[in-house]
Amino acid sequence: MNFTKKSNSEKIIFLIDFDAFFASCHIIENPSYKNKPLAVAYSEKYSIITAASYSARKFGVKAGLSAFKAIEICPELLLVKPNYSLYSKASKAVFKFFYENYSKRIELASIDECYMDVTNEYKKYGSVSKMAQHILNSVQENFNITCSIGISTNKILAKVACDRNKPNGYFRILPFEIENKLWPLHVGKMFGVGTKTALLLEKNNINTIGDLAKVDKNFLIDILNKPGLILWNRANGMDTDVLDINFSGLKSLGSEVTFNQPTQNLGEIEQFIYDMSFAVRERLLQRNLGAKTITVVLRYQEAKLTKKRVSMQQTLDKPIHTLEDIFAVSKNNFYKLWDGSLVRLVGVRASNTAKEYNVKHQLDLNKLDLKFSSVEKIVDGINEKLHQDKLLTGANLKIKLEEEEKVSKFQKGEFNDNKRRS
Incomplete structure (x- = not known):
């Protein structure tokens, strides 16, 4: 990957997205789930799938599908109940790893994705692509999960690029590449374009991101209000490269x-x-x-x-x-x-x-002072020792x-x- 066309003012932004994160957390917790079709949802009939493993996705199981329908198309599907505490602990550990080993300029976008400014760090690895591959390898080696990386000079292009080589891959879209790499995509692939918006755009002969980029922006504002201008800017590759590191969640x-x-x-x-x-x-x-x-x-x-x-x-x-x-x-x-x-x-x-x-400092199960410790401190100490919230x-x-x-x-x-x- 060559960034020779990068000007001194351009930044290099990674969008790192954990692959099938909720499902992956349950597989790590219970290795017997590995390579089996698994979905995260409550077990009741009308529950909605919130995440699915890649093994389940091969059958058409995906987020947003009802559990009833998912089991209908994949009878062997394993349903596991959501466990946000599990996801939170895993997420925090990986983000801390990024912060300590790759870059301190990180903005958390959600529990399973973050933007990372590596403008001053990538040269340590020889190239941008080598740094991206190093991150992919390190995450898999240290946490037994995979992630995907989108690379660009601003956040929106990095976001779109991230979806182009999943799972466990990286992809770049630089500003001079948007005509070839971004514009041919269906308009629904643009971040921020939901199903209803995509249908409205299609009714107005806006079928690709290129169509969206070339249409009169005032027309978009007329049919979509303020979001129309936001989408027009995104389709033309215009977005901020400034990360909100103060709201990173790390502090x-x-x-x-x-x-x-x-x-x-x-x-x-x-x-x-x-x-x-x-x-x-x-x-x-x-x-x-x-x-x-x-x-x-x-x-x-x-x-x-x-x-x-x-x-x-x-x-x-x-x-x-x-x-x-x-x-x-x-x-x-x-x-x-x-x-x-x-x-x-x-x-x-x-x-x-x-x-x-x-x-007190980390409690030792063998040194718990039952006489002077509160109940919650005792519970915390035991759970810390077991590495699970069993009590x-x-x-x-x-x-x-x-x-x-x-x-x-x-x-x-x-x-x-x-x-x-x-």
Whole structure:
């Protein structure tokens, strides 16, 4: 790969996307799943597939398909329940690995993808392509997952390029290559163009990304409003090369997930809020912190292009750090914020932190001081020793069982109203 046409002002941006990440995490946890068709979804009939392994994709199983239909086309399909805590831990480990070994200029785009500015780093590897291949090899060797890399001089071209050589590959689209590599693609391949938008564009004889790039941008604004200008810029290869490293998640006390398919399924949303509350609590404990402010962030389906987020926060009189407290506040914030729309992203954040309670250094299972340690510290110590969350307090077990029961009832249709609940 040759970047000789790169000017001094151009940057080199990687978009790194983990391949079939949720499914891969379950395969790592249970190696007996390897090479078997596997999908992530609740086991009830009307559940929606959120991720599928490549073995399952060969049968046509994909995100957004109902579990009922997926099993119909692939009777041997294994369904595993979503486990956000598992994904969060794996994601955090890989991103930390990138941060420590490749570049500190990283922007997390979602739980399984990030942008990385390697402008000043790639020469250490001899070339951009050699650095990309080094990352692919290192991720597979150290974490037993694969990823794909899109390469360009800005974020949108890197994003589109990433999908061109999956899985476990890399692809580049530079500004001078968009006519040959970007424009021939169907308009639906443009990041930000969903099914409905693609149909609208096709009705107006805009079938390829090249058609989108060449059409009068004022016409796009007329039919799509502000997103029309955004899409026109993207089709012409124009986007920012500035990464938002301050909201990278590497320093923040927060977790979020972007759904493959927007959802109004309250049971599933609450389960994710629970799992993200767990992840936030873990990070607070690692830093010996409590948080006075808990924030829930949402992005609705119709805001996909503008990435507009809405949030609701609650500031408490005293810092909190227990799972039940964080989850209770987060869930309350969600129902105050949610307007009934399809949710594409949900996140939980902790801020306004203070060192107002003491958490000991990593606990040794053989040296637990049962007399002086709180129940949660004992539980944390045992789980840390086992490297799994096998032990729960009675309160946390009750919460988890209640949430699983809600999910089950929702999926079975035992309640289907979208009224706000607390």
